[in-house]
Structure formats: C-alpha cells, structure tokens
Amino acid sequence: MPRAIALVDCNNFYVSCERLFQPKLEGKPVVVLSNNDGCVVSRSQEVKDLGIKMAVPWYQLKDIAKRHGIIPRSSNYSLYADLSNRVMSLLSGYAPQQEVYSIDECFLELTGIHTVHAELAQTMRQQIKRHVGIPVCVGIGATKTLAKLANHVAKKDPRRDGVCDLNTYNPSELDALLAYFPVGEVWGVGRRSTARLQALGIDTVLDLKRASPKRIRDEFSVVLERTIAELNGIACLELDELMPAKQQIICSRSFGNLVGNLPDLEQAVIAYTTRAAEKLRNQHSIAGGIQVYIRTNPHKERDPQHQEAMLLPLHEATDDTRLLCHAALQGLRRIYRSGYAYQKAGVILTAITPRATRPRTLFDDVESQQRSHALMTTMDAINRRMGSGSLKLLGEGTQKSWAMRRENVSPRYTTEWQELAVATA
DNA sequence: TCTGGGGTCCTAGGACCC
C-alpha cells in the first residue's frame, strides 16, 4: 500500500469566516483586507472570477469594486483563529497524525487507513461544513508536494466535488495531469524560480518532475531538488506533528499614518515588543537578542528614504518585557533620524532558547530573575482574564496616532462577550 | 491620500580558532 497524505485546505478561509456570521454576504463578491485595509488577503469565488489577484492594494480596486459591488471586510484574526481551531480539532479525529500547517490547512497521514480515501475525505468535508460551517477541499497524494497539487486540482475542477486522490491514478494518467499545470503551481516554486525554470524550457509540472535532479541542485538549490523527488513520489518532507517552539518571533506593523517623531516611534516599538514578549513567554522561551527596525514607505519613491535595523544582543537571555523594551528603545534611538516619514516599525526576538535550559552563571542575580518571572506571570494572567492590553507599560501610551486603520471590521462574534452573536433562529 | 504580517530554510561570507 503506497504512502497516502491528505492536505485539507479551507476555501477562501477569511471570506468564509465572515460569511458564516453574515449570511447576507453569501453569493456576493467579498474581499478581506490586510491590516490598515491595505491589500486583499482573501477573495470570494466571485472576486476571483473578476480576475482580481491576491495581494492587490485595495485603493487600486476602488473603481472596479464600485462597479461590481465588492464588499470589503477588515481582517478579524481572533475570529479566524477560533474557527481554525474548531476545524483542526475535528480533522484531528480522522488520522493518527496531523500537521497543522497554517491557519487554514493541515496535512493528515492516511497511510494504513483501509477505507476508500476519497470517501473518507467527503465525510470530512460534510462534517466540517455541518459542525463549523466552513467549506474545505481535500487533496491526497504519496507526498506532501503531491497532496498540495491534488488539493489545487480539487479546488479548480468543480466536477471533482472538492476531493482529488492522485494515488488512484496510473502513471500515465498522472503524467498527463501534471503536464496540464504550469510549473509555478508547485509548492516551493515561486516567482523567481518559475522565470528561471521557464528559461530552461521547464514549463509544466511534468517537465520539472522529469528534470535532472543534479542539474537543478547545481543551478538552483537542494530545496528544489527535493521537490523533484517529491513529485516522483519519494517523500522527503515528513509530517511535523508538534509545533516546534519558534526560533524567531516577529512583531511589526505598518502605521495608520506616517510617523516622523521619535516619541511616537518609541510607543509603537514598546507596543510591538510587549506583544512579542507575550508570545515568547507563551512558548516558555527566553530571547538572547532583539532586533529593531524602522523604514519609510518604499513605494513613495520621491520621498527621502531611510531604512535601518539594529540587532541588540542581551548579555543575559530574558523574557522580561521591561528588559526587552529597554534594549529595543536603545536600538531605536540609535537608528532613528529626524526628518523622515516612517511607515513601519518592527521588532524581532532572536537567539531563542527554552527557559528551562537557561544556563546558570556565577553572576546570575537569581533573586531578581525570580521577581521578574513573578511579575511577568501576573501581568500575563491579568491580561488573559481582563482582555489583552489591560495591563501594560506606561511607555506604550494611550493616544496611538500610529495605530492601524480598520474601517470595515466585523465584530469578534466568538471571542468577545460584548460582541457575541445572538442566535435568532 | 491609500501597497500586510509572520514565519521557515538555505547559502555565502566573515571572524575566529588551532
């Protein structure tokens, strides 16, 4: 029995979440926008049919949106995360192994499950539709890369009813299918590689499957070499079940309005560092360094441009918001230049290690470490109970001139008491 | 006027060591 891996992927996930609580959006062209209502990050089928591409800036669509009545929604990540958890939890019951790959998709290990896989996949789809309300498609193949491709087929071809199992194809049927898809559809082949592959005459997925692994490795990378093996049914990528601790934690955001003065940048950097430190403590880690960066808007080519980053090593790894903020602010003050209109700032926690294995040194101030830990634990507990941001450092400020714009936001139906959806059946 | 955010992996090159 061959290896069988399924990829389950939610259809137009964010749009589907919005529709769940606003049925009047059903059948209408809907987009979900990124922070600051900047770019399109999720499109309903109606919008895809209009030829609108992913990640297009919203302001460029104002005309076409008006003509076709496209409805914009600001992104609402707490709602999406909650619905994602429900979908993943249901799917975990279908296989001995599950890898949650992103907010809207997961891999399932179906090898050794002695039912017709396509039927099992239909059962999954129906159960998720009934119990959560989100439509999904399922692709099945001998490797992750083939499962991804199968999912793509399931989504594109309406006759397949949302499921495609490539393991049921014989070799020549499979190759015929692969010859139909352009090489850029393959997982791991991005824009750059697509152009370079085409220059070598590798246009379709089948061309890549038959390409010389050695040549591809020499001219591209080991990553693409592995992709060729995966297309040939040789699994190189295993399922990662437990989410490993993050090796870096990023918190960055574009501002709602451009920011020129240092105090506002400091507020933003404190807010981002606070968020990053919470994530760090959530995974029980400490960070050995923090990088801070700021940049002007690169799209405004005529404006004076400045972008700079600085990595601050900490002489002692920590998860203390105060110490991390202190370092981040030091860095910010050194890279900041007056006279520029900054559009974005961010912090990256690096050199992350588990808190439990923190090395002890002669100079450790154990008592102050314990005090710090107690304070942070209390702060996290209060924020969990009273709502994120209830307790924070003074420097973060309360008048956020830099905060993002969200003009079309829907309520957080499932995670905030005040915004709870009331059943009106 | 208005162009996202958060990650991973790989590679090349520099610093440093013996």
Place this chain on the structure above:
DNA sequence: TCTGGGGTCCTAGGACCC
C-alpha cells in the same frame, strides 16, 4: 617573490510560504 588549511559559529540576505 613567497602568504596553509580545515573547522565552527554567526549573520545577512534571498527565496519561499500562507
């Protein structure tokens, strides 16, 4: 004129993903 070689660790940057 001649200017080792091999190893490790770290960082920056590229490419990709959703």
